[in-house]
Amino acid sequence: MIDQTKSIVILTGAGISAESGIDTFRDAGGLWEQHKVEDVATPEGFARDPDLVLGFYDMRRAALEQVEPNAAHRALARLEREFDGDLLLITQNVDDLHERGGSGQVLHMHGELKSALCLSCEMRSPWNAPMIDRPQCPICQAPSLRPDVVWFGEMPYQMERIYTALSGCDLFVSIGTSGAVYPAAGFVQEARASGARTLELNLEPSEGSHHFTQSRHGPASVLVPQWVDQTLD
Numbered sequence: 001m002i003d004q005t006k007s008i009v010i011l012t013g014a015g016i017s018a019e020s021g022i023d024t025f026r027d028a029g030g031l032w033e034q035h036k037v038e039d040v041a042t043p044e045g046f047a048r049d050p051d052l053v054l055g056f057y058d059m060r061r062a063a064l065e066q067v068e069p070n071a072a073h074r075a076l077a078r079l080e081r082e083f084d085g086d087l088l089l090i091t092q093n094v095d096d097l098h099e100r101g102g103s104g105q106v107l108h109m110h111g112e113l114k115s116a117l118c119l120s121c122e123m124r125s126p127w128n129a130p131m132i133d134r135p136q137c138p139i140c141q142a143p144s145l146r147p148d149v150v151w152f153g154e155m156p157y158q159m160e161r162i163y164t165a166l167s168g169c170d171l172f173v174s175i176g177t178s179g180a181v182y183p184a185a186g187f188v189q190e191a192r193a194s195g196a197r198t199l200e201l202n203l204e205p206s207e208g209s210h211h212f213t214q215s216r217h218g219p220a221s222v223l224v225p226q227w228v229d230q231t232l233d
């Protein structure tokens with residue numbers, strides 16, 4: 001069955017980076033228990049208290065220096081190198097662990113910590129420094145940078161490309177995501193509607209677990225390398 005697979009779409013979430021030491025959002029002690037979503041992850045929160053928001057993302061960006069990709073990130077990079085078909089890796093994560101694990105093509109639908117979006121010229125720049133001191137945009141020099149991350153109430157990136165891939169894939173795999181946030185939570189139904197098989201790899205059944213043809217539960221660092229081995233066999 002696996003041999004027939006010609007096109008795979010993979011969606012990853014915070015669970016794939018958990019074993020690297022990055023907090024997830026909704027697990028016990030997760031980021032949304034420590035911070036209010038409406039304060040640090042909405043355009044309104046940014047307008048109200050930009051220092052709080054810039055400081056929150058500066059802290060998360062700096063924390064990336066303390067973590068390393070794990071076996072799950074590296075297994076997906078191996079899949080990219082060795083799978084003889086189409087592969088689209090979509091992540092909701094704003095960390096850079098897929099890239100550091102060796103993946104060359106990663107679609108960051110919720111943006112990236114290491115990217116800056118200028119509110120003045122609307123251009124993006126690679127960024128790996130604090131923003132709280134209002135640095136200048138490398139392109140237009142305006143001191144108007146914000147984190148290039150998608151906040152609640154904003155449209156995730158590259159949705160057209162994602163839906164096109166979902167409608168043409170024959171396998172959709174969701175890894176380490178709670179299925180609590182749309183539109184990503186709806187990808188499984190979109191893929192199924194187009195006839196794809198669907199597989200969930202998660203520590204526990206996610207909110208949308210029942211939508212998947214198959215679910216495997218356990219840590220990503222174990223399940224993902226196992227699945228990649230099977231797929232490439």
Ligand code: OAD
Binds near residue numbers: 175179219221
């Ligand atoms: P969540 O924190 O909502 O869910 C993380 C999922 O990973 C849970 O289902 C956990 O059971 C699972 N998990 C935890 N540790 C794991 C491990 N070692 N191996 C496998 N699975 C594990 O994070 P996301 O689903 O990524 O959006 O959250 C989606 C979006 O909500 C985020 O991108 C972010 C957040 O608000 C924005 O900020 C726009």
